[in-house]
Amino acid sequence: MLSIWERTVFMAEPHVAVVGAGITGLFTALHHKRRYPGHRVVVLERGPHPIGASVKNAGFACFGSPSEILADVEAEGAEAAVARVQERWLGLRELRTELGDERIGFEATGGHEVFMEDDALYTKVADRFDELNRLLHPVFGHPAYQWLNRSKSDMGLRAGPIARTDLEGPIDGGALMRALLEKAREAGVDVRFGQPVSAVEEDGSGVVLRMSHDLAPVRAARVVIATNGFANELIPGIDVRPARGQVLLTSPVPGLRLKGTFHAHEGYYYFRDHRGCVLLGGGRHLDKAGETTTEDAVTPLIQDALERMLREVIIPGADFTIEHRWSGVMGFRTKGKTALVERVSPRVVVAAGLSGMGVAIGVRVAHKAAGLLVE
Numbered sequence: 001m002l003s004i005w006e007r008t009v010f011m012a013e014p015h016v017a018v019v020g021a022g023i024t025g026l027f028t029a030l031h032h033k034r035r036y037p038g039h040r041v042v043v044l045e046r047g048p049h050p051i052g053a054s055v056k057n058a059g060f061a062c063f064g065s066p067s068e069i070l071a072d073v074e075a076e077g078a079e080a081a082v083a084r085v086q087e088r089w090l091g092l093r094e095l096r097t098e099l100g101d102e103r104i105g106f107e108a109t110g111g112h113e114v115f116m117e118d119d120a121l122y123t124k125v126a127d128r129f130d131e132l133n134r135l136l137h138p139v140f141g142h143p144a145y146q147w148l149n150r151s152k153s154d155m156g157l158r159a160g161p162i163a164r165t166d167l168e169g170p171i172d173g174g175a176l177m178r179a180l181l182e183k184a185r186e187a188g189v190d191v192r193f194g195q196p197v198s199a200v201e202e203d204g205s206g207v208v209l210r211m212s213h214d215l216a217p218v219r220a221a222r223v224v225i226a227t228n229g230f231a232n233e234l235i236p237g238i239d240v241r242p243a244r245g246q247v248l249l250t251s252p253v254p255g256l257r258l259k260g261t262f263h264a265h266e267g268y269y270y271f272r273d274h275r276g277c278v279l280l281g282g283g284r285h286l287d288k289a290g291e292t293t294t295e296d297a298v299t300p301l302i303q304d305a306l307e308r309m310l311r312e313v314i315i316p317g318a319d320f321t322i323e324h325r326w327s328g329v330m331g332f333r334t335k336g337k338t339a340l341v342e343r344v345s346p347r348v349v350v351a352a353g354l355s356g357m358g359v360a361i362g363v364r365v366a367h368k369a370a371g372l373l374v375e
């Protein structure tokens, strides 16, 4: 028996319901609410707080590494590769402007690509390093990358040459999401946790979101599915597959000299400093089939490889233990890296498959999704 107050305030049909309270979902809701302040905008998240990749990542504010960008140039041509870097850069700038560097814990300590001794990849990148900086000049207005002078800046790595950009750095993924959540709520977005959507049904006048655990369904005029690596569960057949990423965090490392964000082995490993500890993730290439999963788990195969990387390359000889391990599920496209943002039926938009770059592009993907809602 609902009162008139419950009916008109808490149970009133939203104009827009967004499924998923990650970076994409919260920004989509925020963008729409700003455009239509009178609209009721609801975000439905199954977790007790955001529990997707947005709070499981390694906290990198980065736009790509030299070897990745050059590989994209080879695969798709310079125009497309530079456009992708530009999109990531614009996304990072917008994210930082929206939420503020201090609130998201951004540290301007630089982004790096580490090459191993006798690394064939190094020769490839070194040969085209000047060309890469020239290609990216329209985006940054100055050379984005330089080679790190190891005699001036010894970070304790047992590795070969290191390329560096001053334009990247680590963030605090939890602080970012808390700031975004607060901002969305301040704008009037109704974010509801503990709301697992089990099915999406559209009829002539709206969309019904069925819920698990006997929770009441939610009816909305329009819906955005922003569940990233899980999007296929609600919209079967779309081209987004899950890709799990595993992470570990060491105990504080005495005398740690590492500062900034780092990619190695074509980006398959990524690491950074975090409050005197090393946070390291990756190794997905060692078991791509096994890591195409939404299961929340870590595996010995990948965790052992991460630990070897710590001992042999990142902090050789250091005394440490592993304090924490976790995994997160990204959404990847089977072809290319462009996120899927499209209307899948007259009232339902999907925004998913951010291909492991959602910190950088989430806010931009959300603009596209919010735009499609009103077209």
Ligand SMILES: Cc1cc2nc3c(=O)[nH]c(=O)nc-3n(C[C@H](O)[C@H](O)[C@H](O)COP(=O)(O)OP(=O)(O)OC[C@H]3O[C@@H](n4cnc5c(N)ncnc54)[C@H](O)[C@@H]3O)c2cc1C
Residues within 6 Å of the ligand: 019, 020, 021, 022, 023, 024, 025, 044, 045, 046, 047, 049, 050, 051, 052, 053, 054, 055, 056, 057, 058, 059, 060, 061, 062, 195, 196, 197, 198, 226, 227, 228, 229, 230, 234, 244, 245, 246, 247, 281, 327, 328, 329, 330, 331, 351, 352, 354, 355, 356, 357, 358, 359, 360, 361, 362
């Ligand atoms: C280990 C790791 C490292 C990463 N490194 C980087 C990086 O260096 N740079 C970068 O830019 N990005 C990185 N990413 C990727 C980035 O974190 C993601 O692209 C981004 O967070 C995706 O945001 P999202 O909002 O689209 O999805 P998510 O944050 O996954 O949000 C989706 C939400 O939907 C919810 N949900 C799912 N199904 C349902 C349902 N049925 N009902 C209700 N709610 C549901 C989930 O609980 C989740 O909270 C990394 C990710 C991981 C895991």
